[in-house]
Amino acid sequence: MPFLLFFPQPIATVAAALVILTQGWLVVSGNFAWLNWITIVLAFAAVSDSAVHWLVPAVPADVGQEAPLPLYWLVITLLATALLVVLSFWPARNLVSRHQLMNASFNKWHLVNAYGAFGSVTRRRYEVIVEGTLDDVPESGAAWQEYEFKGKPGDPRRIPRQFAPYHLRLDWLMWFLPLGGDDRWFLVFLRKLLEADPPTLRLMRRDPFGGERPRFVRARMFLYRFATRAERREFGTWWMREPVRTVVRPVELDDFA
Template identity: 60%
Template sequence: MDWFTVPDYWMSRLVFQRALAAVYLVAFLTAALQFRALLGERGMLPIPRFVARVPFRRAPSLFHLRYSDPLFAGVAWGGCAVSAALLAGLDSWLPLWGGMLLWLVPWALYLSIVNVGQTWYGFGWESLLLETGFLAVFLGNDEVAPPVLVLFLLRWILFRVEFGAGLIKIRGDACWRKLTCLHYHHETQPMPGPLSWFFHRLPGPLHKVEVAANHVTQLLVPFLLFTPQPVATAGAAVMILTQLWLVLSGNFAWLNWITIVLALSAVRFPAHPPSVAPAPLWYEVVVSAVTALVVVLSYHPVLNMVSRRQVMNRSFDPLHLVNTYGAFGSISRIRYEVVVEGTLDDRPREDADWREYEFRGKPGDPRRWPRQFAPYHLRLDWLMWFVALSPAYAGAWFGALVERLLEGDRATLKLLRRSPFPPGRPPRYIRARLFRYRYTTWRELRATGACWERTYVRDFLPPTRLEEPARTR
């Protein structure tokens, strides 16, 4: 009997690969549509400035060789094309080595983007996509049955994602231990979805059931992944259902979706496996070597996971091969939002005609209901949530954002839902104010139609203007 492959998982591999290709497609599309304002030559955190001070060995990327906005666009749109080809099943039409090389392309391209993405790409799901995408290279195609070692490693990622997230909660905010975190989280999460208001208004006891169920899913169910079937499939199904619940309750980019993709690799679908040739010796050697590498690189992530000083979402190697994960170790009780306003008036007095910029996903107008964007990732909106938590998160990019708005930069304005100023006529002054937001009650919603109620807290940025008016690009 062939120890190396498990034919019964051929459908699991097929579903996993097509779903992963779809996530890749969303990731590259996000990069293609947003990079000019965020990372371009005239972006808020320009890549050329980054690669000039950070050596290749610390952040391997194609852009260390050369950078230009057209080149980045080519990489991002090329990644979209390759992802679409994988989604359509092109790898199945290639020889085994050709399919592996095709899967290597989106991983290398996305690694090049993440490693120069700076703050905009500092999210755990970036490393999670890269780690998963790297293992997908060695999962094979229709020429061979799925290798058991790679399937095991995919479960190992899923275990660290769920168990790491469970540990960071239990060790972190006391509300997770008291089962009360969801009294606040649906309201204070980074980017609410269209159903988040309703989730927040669920009865308190049901919120406690949600938290308790989450603890079971993240601290106990992951161990079922390493048990015989059909128990492993049942454990993966519980994780999938939990992730779908999170999809409905908020916008977490592709974090939930990539977790679902990983769980699908552990599900054994009732399908008769096709006849395939035995795996070639060179393939067994390569897969075994990759497995040994992952085992060695798992040392630091495991050490972090069992440590009392556990940190969330950290890469321990520049290729993001084995990482540590976790989310929401602490929960905000109050939601704050930074509201950005501009005026055309010559003097920025309090009674000037201040007009508010509208972002695509983050709360702004109290009457505007949140929309569903995930798995698409609104990077600027997410960073604005962090800035509202503390000005320390603003860094250099927030000042650059204000400057671009004062210039009327078209690439930056495309990141927003709406600019209150006509094209070619940017404001003379920009200011930012901090507001406290809370969900309205059922009675307030019926009376006003507003899902949010907001209260002014303080000025975040005083009225600011350009030293010399810039020409609109």
């Protein structure tokens, strides 16, 4: 569909309508920050004036430019186009590379970058759950309590709210954490929780300790799936989850010294 946006009308309008419809569904069903909204804006540029007039009769059928295009503007547009075409060589080569880069820049101006939300899409959803305890001994019998995030799945009885286009950066990073990659930020995050750092706690939906410093924190990975209708009626949960492994063993503040 994106390639058809550059075709003559009415093909471009039909392609734009399909893109907008698809992105609209993602806006309703997911929290992908501003990604879907900016895609809708780009696709709408391919909708013809007559199609807009058909949808909104108050808009004139022909809102084209009445005066001839100024020569200086034509020159600026052609020069900008030539620059972008030249700079696009490197991201285009990246598209067919065996070691394709995601969200990478290829020049110091950060133009024509390689944008993308996902390198691949998994069929199983793993979530990292962060827990803390006030007990001095983090062995069996310790009272572990979960930190609740604003957007990502946690409590099986709670369905996440819609936040997009607002970007919950911490929740976004937590979503990608089970997929691998650089996790050094996560260790810093755990240390901030052990310090009961106020700015960090404000990023959370719920601090189970009410601002008090926990003695230990840990992180465990769970496999999540949507509850069936029968499970929803029986248990009152939106999610069903099962523990997979411990991601970070119980750590205390002295471990970061």
